Amino acid sequence: MRGRQLMALVRKDLRLELRTRETIVAMVLFAIVMLAILQFGFGTRDDDLTRFVGGLMWVTLAFTAVLGVGRSYVAEREQRVLDGLLVSPVPRTVMLGAKAIAIFLYMTVVEIVVIPLVGIFFVKGPYWDAIGWIAIAAVLANICIALSGTLFSGLALFTRARDLILPVLFLPALVPVVIAGAGATHAVAGGPHDMSEWRGYCLFLLAYAILFALVSVATYDAVFDD
Amino acid sequence: MSGGAQYVVAAYAVIWFLVLAYVVMLGARTARVGRQVEAITRMLDRRAAEESGAEPEKVEERP
Amino acid sequence: MTDGPTRIPGQRAAVIWGALATILVVVSTIGVFLIAPEDADQGIIQRIFYFHVAIAIASLVAFAVACVAGILYLRSRDERWDDVGEASIRIGLLFSVLVVITGSIWAKASWGTWWVWSDPRLVTYLIVVLIYAAYFVLRSSAEDDRKMRYSAIYAIAGFASVPLSFYSVRVAESFVHPVVFTSGGAAMPGTMLGWFVVSQAAMIALFVALLEVDLLGRRSERALRRLAMRLESA
Numbered sequence: 001m002r003g004r005q006l007m008a009l010v011r012k013d014l015r016l017e018l019r020t021r022e023t024i025v026a027m028v029l030f031a032i033v034m035l036a037i038l039q040f041g042f043g044t045r046d047d048d049l050t051r052f053v054g055g056l057m058w059v060t061l062a063f064t065a066v067l068g069v070g071r072s073y074v075a076e077r078e079q080r081v082l083d084g085l086l087v088s089p090v091p092r093t094v095m096l097g098a099k100a101i102a103i104f105l106y107m108t109v110v111e112i113v114v115i116p117l118v119g120i121f122f123v124k125g126p127y128w129d130a131i132g133w134i135a136i137a138a139v140l141a142n143i144c145i146a147l148s149g150t151l152f153s154g155l156a157l158f159t160r161a162r163d164l165i166l167p168v169l170f171l172p173a174l175v176p177v178v179i180a181g182a183g184a185t186h187a188v189a190g191g192p193h194d195m196s197e198w199r200g201y202c203l204f205l206l207a208y209a210i211l212f213a214l215v216s217v218a219t220y221d222a223v224f225d226d
Numbered sequence: 227m228s229g230g231a232q233y234v235v236a237a238y239a240v241i242w243f244l245v246l247a248y249v250v251m252l253g254a255r256t257a258r259v260g261r262q263v264e265a266i267t268r269m270l271d272r273r274a275a276e277e278s279g280a281e282p283e284k285v286e287e288r289p
Numbered sequence: 290m291t292d293g294p295t296r297i298p299g300q301r302a303a304v305i306w307g308a309l310a311t312i313l314v315v316v317s318t319i320g321v322f323l324i325a326p327e328d329a330d331q332g333i334i335q336r337i338f339y340f341h342v343a344i345a346i347a348s349l350v351a352f353a354v355a356c357v358a359g360i361l362y363l364r365s366r367d368e369r370w371d372d373v374g375e376a377s378i379r380i381g382l383l384f385s386v387l388v389v390i391t392g393s394i395w396a397k398a399s400w401g402t403w404w405v406w407s408d409p410r411l412v413t414y415l416i417v418v419l420i421y422a423a424y425f426v427l428r429s430s431a432e433d434d435r436k437m438r439y440s441a442i443y444a445i446a447g448f449a450s451v452p453l454s455f456y457s458v459r460v461a462e463s464f465v466h467p468v469v470f471t472s473g474g475a476a477m478p479g480t481m482l483g484w485f486v487v488s489q490a491a492m493i494a495l496f497v498a499l500l501e502v503d504l505l506g507r508r509s510e511r512a513l514r515r516l517a518m519r520l521e522s523a
Binding site: 229230231233234236237238240241244245248249252255256259262263266269270 | 332333334336337340341344380383386387390391394395397398399495499502503506509510513516517520
Binding site for chain 3: 148176212214218
């Protein structure tokens with residue numbers, strides 16, 4: 001029953017998105033622009049930014065995540081879907097899970113573009129051998145982003161100036177994810193090929209995901225309690 | 227090495243400066259409450275005076 | 290819930306904790322500056338340690354109190370828990386700012402630079418300040434019941450972020466850099482540890498005293514508002 005509700009909600013999000021494609025396209029474009037801006041922001045035309053690969057990738061992904069998470073409840077809010085959803089007998093945790101899955105999928109699409117692009121743009125070292133390890137870290141980080149993002153976008157949804165509130169709430173909570181994601185990427189692709197460091201960061205991401213899953217499940221009922 | 231005393235003093239001073247600033251902030255709020263209580267008291271006094279004076283008519287009570 | 294005629298609930302607690310905090314602060318100041326032995330390596334600079342770390346731990350206590358208050362608010366929907374949460378986070382934020390400032394001064398004193406990204410304590414507290422500063426942004430953009438609810442949820446989520454920030458910075462630190470400060474913990478001689486415990490107690494007492502005074506003010510404000518409302522309807 002819950003599984004069916006969950007799949008129905010996820011399908012609704014994806015169908016809306018596939019019809020308009022407004023969020024995904026914007027996120028991917030934004031990420032590419034971010035990468036270019038970061039390169040120019042360094043102020044050098046240095047071709048080899050291998051040392052900064054973790055930072056370049058995860059700064060881009062963090063800001064793209066804020067953009068995507070900010071969009072995630074817009075359809076519900078603008079078309080008053082949320083009102084219907086809230087009076088329907090769908091448990092809040094199912095709503096949480098559906099939103100988190102949608103955000104996870106959006107971030108995955110963005111990363112499918114961004115991760116190879118970072119390698120092409122910035123890295124002259126042996127990047128492609130490490131891409132599997134980077135992908136694993138990225139999947140873990142996506143779970144973290146999806147869980148905390150769902151919680152914070154729910155909080156920001158009915159505030160005044162919510163477009164402003166969301167980054168202020170979400171980015172500080174995302175700092176550990178950026179630290180761990182960038183650290184893991186740097187460990188395998190940024191020079192010091194250090195698998196134990198990569199493992200440490202991945203374990204950290206796992207811990208983050210578990211902790212935020214617990215907090216979200218415990219508090220999500222209260223987010224939409226009007 | 228016994229240099230660097232100025233840093234220790236600075237750190238200590240900053241702590242108490244900010245804590246005191248916080249207490250002043252709390253004090254300002256208490257003062258505001260006090261002012262409002264006084265305003266209410268004055269208003270009640272006025273009302274009592276009017277009631278004992280001419281007629282027990284309802285007065286305009288808040289500015 | 291009617292207030293007594295002469296005394297607001299919590300008045301005695303505020304007085305007791307205020308007195309306790311005053312005594313402990315005076316004792317710890319005397320102990321830290323006049324009695325505790327000079328550190329062999331860092332000299333007088335090490336004395337920042339006593340209040341820097343004590344305030345850091347006291348701020349964590351404040352955030353923990355806010356988290357518990359948030360849970361209790363969500364359970365009871367009693368606005369007094371919202372008061373406790375907001376007051377605790379305000380004091381905790383004040384303390385975290387102090388941790389960053391004193392840590393920065395310490396960095397300047399021992400390494401000659403105001404900011405060191407490799408010192409996990411400075412970096413962690415910078416993140417903590419950002420997390421809890423956002424709490425007030427959130428509060429200011431919602432109203433009444435929703436404000437209290439969101440604040441409670443954010444206080445809980447924020448407190449979950451705190452250990453994550455701590456650990457995330459230390460994962461990096463344990464691989465990349467050696468531990469910078471070892472003067473804390475087990476390496477400390479007994480008398481230093483003793484004075485540290487006293488200043489720790491002083492800072493926690495200071496937190497409780499500030500919290501009690503703050504809550505007292507909020508209770509008075511609320512009582513006043515009730516009075517004004519009753520007069521208006523009379």
